[in-house]
Amino acid sequence: MSQHPRALLERYGLKPKKRFGQNFLMDAGTASKIARLIIENPSDCPGDFRVLEIGAGTGALSVALRMLHEDVTVLELDEDLIRILRDRVELAGVSIEHADALTFDYAAFARQGSWRMAGNLPYNVATPLITKFAEMDGGPQTVVAMIQKDVADRLVAKPSTPAYGSLSVAVQYMMRVERAFTLGPNAFYPRPKVQSTVVRLVRRQTPLAPVLDLARFRQVVRGAFAYRRKTLANSLTLALGVRRADVAHCLESIGIDPEIRGEQLSIADFARLADALAS
Numbered sequence: 001m002s003q004h005p006r007a008l009l010e011r012y013g014l015k016p017k018k019r020f021g022q023n024f025l026m027d028a029g030t031a032s033k034i035a036r037l038i039i040e041n042p043s044d045c046p047g048d049f050r051v052l053e054i055g056a057g058t059g060a061l062s063v064a065l066r067m068l069h070e071d072v073t074v075l076e077l078d079e080d081l082i083r084i085l086r087d088r089v090e091l092a093g094v095s096i097e098h099a100d101a102l103t104f105d106y107a108a109f110a111r112q113g114s115w116r117m118a119g120n121l122p123y124n125v126a127t128p129l130i131t132k133f134a135e136m137d138g139g140p141q142t143v144v145a146m147i148q149k150d151v152a153d154r155l156v157a158k159p160s161t162p163a164y165g166s167l168s169v170a171v172q173y174m175m176r177v178e179r180a181f182t183l184g185p186n187a188f189y190p191r192p193k194v195q196s197t198v199v200r201l202v203r204r205q206t207p208l209a210p211v212l213d214l215a216r217f218r219q220v221v222r223g224a225f226a227y228r229r230k231t232l233a234n235s236l237t238l239a240l241g242v243r244r245a246d247v248a249h250c251l252e253s254i255g256i257d258p259e260i261r262g263e264q265l266s267i268a269d270f271a272r273l274a275d276a277l278a279s
Contacts, residue, residue, distance in 0.1 A: 003028075003088075005058045005189045014080050016190050021122030022078070023188040025060045025146070030187060035064035037180055037200050038118045038144040049141065052109060054101045054119030054129070056085055061118060063090045073109075075099045101125055110138030120146040120196075127151060127167060134174040134201070135218070143175070143201040152179055152197035164263045166225040170218065173208050173267055175201040209271035217274035224262030224270070232265070233258035240277075250276040 005024035009015060016022040025031055038051060049071075056062045056074035058081060065072050073095040076082050085096050097104075102125055109115065117140040121129060126147045133139045147155075150163075155177050157163035171177060180198040185191040211217040223239030224232055233251060237244040248258040254272045256265070265273070 003058075003060075003063075005060070008058045008084055012080065012084055014084075017078065020078055021124065022057065023120070023190060023192045024057045025120060025183075025187060026189050027187060028060060028064065030183065031060045031064035032067075033181075034061055034118065034144060034146070034198055035068050037198070038065070038116050038142055039068045049114040049116055050109075050112065052115055052117050052140070054117065054121065056096070057081060057120065059085050059088050059091055061120070062094060063088070065118060066091060066094050073097060075101055075104060077101070101129060106132070106136065107138065110136070114141055116140050116142040116144075118144045123148050123151065130155070130201070131167060131170050134171045139174075139203065141203050144180070144198065145201075146183065146196050146198050149182065149195040149197045152199050155199055155201075159266050160264050165228075166221050169221045169267055169270060171201065173217075175203050177201050209268045211271045211278075212275045213278045216278045217271060220274040220277060221270050224265065228261070228263070230261075231259045232256070232262050235262060236277075242277075247277070 005026055016024070051065055051069050051072045053062055053065060053072065053074040056076045062072065062074050062085065070093070074085065075097050076085060077098070077100050079098060082096060082098050085091055117133060126145065130143065130145065130147075133143055153163040154165060154167045155171055156179055157165070157168040178200050180200050183196045183198065185193070185195070187196070219240065220236065223236045225235070226239040227235040230238070233244055233247045236242070236247045240247075250273065251258045254276050256269060256273065
């Protein structure tokens, strides 16, 4: 019996739902490749971590994950797809939860021990979820996500490039980011209008640069990119509600020109600036 997404949906009288951004991965080989990125050595201490998949769809990646690992939980928002997942014999032993990825209690999940996350993340949830996972206490040790190519470009971007922004800094500060491979529209049913990129994020043992006040660091990073057309000093003045003269003084004290823009700062620069502003 065919496990192709189209065949599975037709068997249940269903069609892909645009409101959920549904584009289902078709190729089992690609699913296995992604699963191996999240579960590097499945024979080594398989019980040491749990895997959480977001947006299980018709279960292509879920099956690949289950073949490599015993402790898998999948989240799916669409009740109709939950029926398909629960009927698939290959997913016996997998915990299948009807849940919204944006409101799921990740903190409670994290309290149960080390975990890793995999999933095909639609555009509207990719940025907030990846930022959340990077910043949260007890966040996933590894994230492997299929995301739109332009979001991947922002995740791996370097200073002084158009894609570099607050997302780049927030995620790279806590995690090592690598672009694994790109998937064309033909890898999915139905075909999306954009290319997808699989990225792999691995949590650093220590953040990229030490800071006195992590909350202040994150506030400064967001503020630096809040008004991209303005100079760094002006953007921070508006975003943080502090005097421009104080911002300019802090910048000059660490050797940064107040007239440059936020995208020109490295993560280490942001750390030094946050410390200067915090003190």
